[in-house]
Amino acid sequence: MLGRLICSVVFVLATASVVVAESAAPPASAPPRFDLEVFLDANKMELPVVVPGQLGFQHWQGMVSTAVAMHFKRDAGGHLPTQFRQYGDINLHLIEGKLDVEFADETQQPLHMKTGDVASWGNLSHRIACRSDECRLLIFSTPVLWQELGPDGGNPVPLYVDSAYYATHGRQ
């Protein structure tokens, strides 16, 4: 009985100490307070070319989410090969083109998207494949892809692109 009482008291004190600590002490390094910003114009979507002739790519980091714009182009060799990825909850807006989304779990039906479609899915392994000469798209995803893509303006391996392919074909 005494043991339970001590346990309860210690539990309450420990809980209170955590709550007080979280509410009173500012974080050692406060996260940046992002501004409200227009970051992309679909009518003038000129992305940095990361795979010449085949892919433009750019990303913008938020606090808990990431926006990614991609512009696929078919060249003499076709579209660049894409691979399966799984990186959180995703909303994909196909600005222009025809695009298929395939899921590693074959019980999930693929999505066949056309210009203007907006699709979503949870944290599932998937890949995208452009079915027209060009595909322009924007992805919103959460959680933030900080480890994967790094800060805005960097030169990461683009999403869905095999690192070996990027090493030989990408802008380095």
Add this chain to the structure above:
Amino acid sequence: MQLMRWLGVAVLMNGLWFGSVQSAEKAGPPWADQGPRIMFNVFDTTSLAEVVPDRFFMTFWHSPNTTIVHNVWVAGEKGHLMGGKSIHGEEYGYVHKGRLAFVLDDAREHVVVDEGQFMRWPNVPHWGTCMTEICEIYAWFTPTRDDYGSEGTTMTETSNTWISRNQGE
């Protein structure tokens, strides 16, 4: 020694409790996961629900940790609906038609967003309004907008906090 053992149990319980709360916060409500799908097309607004007659139309969809809202403002004879201050996590938006203006809570920033533009709101209070006869946009939120309820829940002038907050102001 006995005290140390109970202290260990208490710390463990404390950790489990906080851990469960944090895990619960990471995932949205179970009804939010509807699986992979194409939700809408930005060129088609015919299926949006009429929330405020002739003036405001919207439909929303959830995923485990996000919500997306497709909506249309129409000025008409009464002018545009003026919503209240909003704060609801991180948000992105796309303007398909029209022009909108937004201002952050402390008025440190005013932004005008035109057709074809994507924007991001930080997780701070903000206002927005349509500056043209019609505005068609969609907005993407994370975390999930639990306040909307499950998909298909009827949205009204009073249940939509963006509209209801400004009543009487």
